[in-house]
Amino acid sequence: MADVYNHKTVEKKWQKIWDDNQSFATSDDYSKPKFYALVEFPYPSGQGLHVGHPRPYTAMDIVSRKRRMQGYNVLFPMGWDAFGLPTENFAIQNKIHPKMVTKNNVERFKNQLHSIGYSFDWNREINTTDPDYYHWTQWIFLQMFKEGLAYKAEMPINWCTGCKVGLANEEVVNGVCERCGSEVVRKVKSQWMLKITEYAQKLIDGLDEVDYVERIAVSQKNWIGRSTGAEVDFQISGKEDKLTVYTTRCDTLFGATYMVVSPEHPILDKYKDDIKNWSAVEDYRVLAARKSDFERSELNKEKTGVVLDGLKAVNPVNDKEIPIFVSDYVLMSYGTGAIMAVPAHDERDWDFAKAFDLPIVEVVAGGEDVQKQVYTDVATGTLVNSGFLDGLNVADAQAKMIEFLENKGIGHAKVNYKLRDWVFSRQRYWGEPIPIVHCDKCGYVAIPESELPLELPEVESYMPTDTGESPLSVMTDWVNTTCPKCGGPAKRETDTMPQWAGSSWYFLRYTDPHNKEALASPEALKYWLPVDWYNGGMEHTTLHLLYSRFWHRFLYDQGVVPTKEPYQKRTSHGMILGSNGEKMSKSRGNVVNPDEIIDEFGADTLRTYEMFIGAFDLAASWQDEGVRGCRRFLERVWKLQDILNTESGYSKDLEATMHKTIKKVSGDYESLKFNTGIAALMSLINDFTKKGSVTEDELKTFLVLLNPVAPHITEEIWSICNYGGYVYEQKWPEYDEAKTVESTIEIAVQINGKVRSTIAVPSDGAKDDIIAMAKEELGDRLAGKDIVKEIYVPGRIVNIVIKG
């Protein structure tokens, strides 16, 4: 009898052996086929590892271990995305340097990950806060600056009126400061921006070259939000200026009965003297500015606004004078900041028109009475009340209108993107310094690349200053410098980069993490790129994924990286919820600590359970009973030693099952269907138990198949059985397709689609023979009936369709 399985000693033992042997170190042999598996590197928070982390890590660990056994040179690295707000806030509160906070957190995370037995190549560990790393983050920024992709712009920040500091969106909760509860307003500040919009089309086109799961590709496209429409100029009555609008429905131009500009639109200040109710307009603007982003985008709210008394516009197609309003439902950041309003055919315009009692003119017929209901369908309507467009459908009307506008020189076709440029500065300490100085004579000047990395200086306090500047701004020794261009006095940029910066290119660094000359060598990049498989959370599908694709595409355009796209394949995992089906959180009291699970049941149990919990891409809730079930399964695996016989090969009655299981498990690991793969292994062990014995080859195959999921216990059994070497260096088992089919199979026999019986048939039986067998089985049930149709689906069913 085998000893009781002791996970604590066994798991420690193998983790040490893997470390000592450098079992999972990536080879620099570029002649081997490569496989680059990537998981999102964690933010080392003070809470330590959460049970959500191991889900994606285990999944990619399984794929990596399998691929190694299939002969690939595998790169499966890990690192730390360590710049960030919580660390900084913790440092402020506890007066500890964020560097120390990070060091402690990383240590804890690393120990925890180690205790789960991942096959990461720790020789390639990276940390975004390491100057040797952010050297290259800064370098990439400088390349963007040189190419004109980094620029300064006035942008609103969230300003806490209590703490007198700028806040991240995340720190604004329901319009008030998360910490002090004071009102948060928008305050305009000069910020560094990255021109991601210049890459909008490339980022859409690039999606055609890669293999992302459908909903991720859709999210990216929706986020970039390409739309085709037209820009149209409306003359302001009696003035020189025109008001340009962007519209996707230029076919409805005859129905434009008023215009709306955003509260930030420059036309307001320019014609302030002509606007008779200026004080009302000004009040409205102040109100809009006070509103946080949250309130301003609050949904279903009443439409508000103020008419501009004294300023009118002219509809260019019918020369009618129409009023202009200011309202915050029009955003300065999209299109031109001004719209033509067609209440009959746009929902928001309709709401606004109803609220302000404005005329609603139908120009597309096909819906209900437009006074009662808005009509937005573009597929079926016909143009009316629209002069030269009457009778056309929407698409033709748009084409004709664009032609008309272009001929008259008052408008043109235009492609717009929802995507906005990336606000790249943070008024914070714990981030990469932006390597730019400002010289009164030369403007913004890049520091020489030889001076990189520009290291974060030590400061007294990490607290942002009450002017909204970064803590670095009070370090006068550091701030005051000389201009690299003219040698005159200059000041360093004191804002830092956002957390997204370091994570936008980290996958490049893993290919050659210790390189001092470049972010990575061209050889390493050429061999390893693109990342073959990148798995991460759904919450990163828009921002992180898009940002890193943008940086990568930029580097490709600069000739730094060899591929247009960074990630060949992207998948995502679902969240792990508490046992009550809600998100795990301290306040809900449903948090599960992985350390406790590992201590009580072992890392292999944790790994098996997290993979067995449900469909990988869907959320799943934690069940303690399920954990015990997985532990029980592993104990049954352990006890296979007791029924091991001395035979080799697969026993005859299990041969088909063995081949089927190899096929099923191999396929399921690759398609992230770990739950059914593990279920197949559970079934197989049930078969072994029923048979009462297991042959040496059956056990070996079983151990290899299970090894990626439960690496410790399988190595231990392998070693006890003296099979030689290690499981991780075995060849992945192969199956013979011909042998996956049992010679006799049971199929269902139906009458009119309802199962009436089952019959055992030879799997290679001829159709006619099998139908004959089925009819014989049905016997009396067919007596006196007309057989209309006979259907045979090999290996599945026979269906006899009868009448009467």
Add this chain to the structure above:
RNA sequence: GCCGGCGUGGCGGAAUGGCAGACGCGGCAGACUCAAAAUCUGUUAUUGGUAACAAUGUGCGGGUUCAAGUCCCGCUGCCGGCACCA
């Protein structure tokens, strides 16, 4: 409001248009035990029937098909995301 996803036993969840409920948990019964735990064996969708078997059953209402959890149309509920995107 818009976008995306999901609704299957007591629970977590399986099912290339082809026997719904694999596998696990829990329950029930039995074996072992003085007893319990652990372990092992059997059983377990619902209703009726001793049983063979029959009927019903994948959120709701329609449809396509020899055959629908799966495809189509229309609802509804829940979860997630959001930048009122003209």
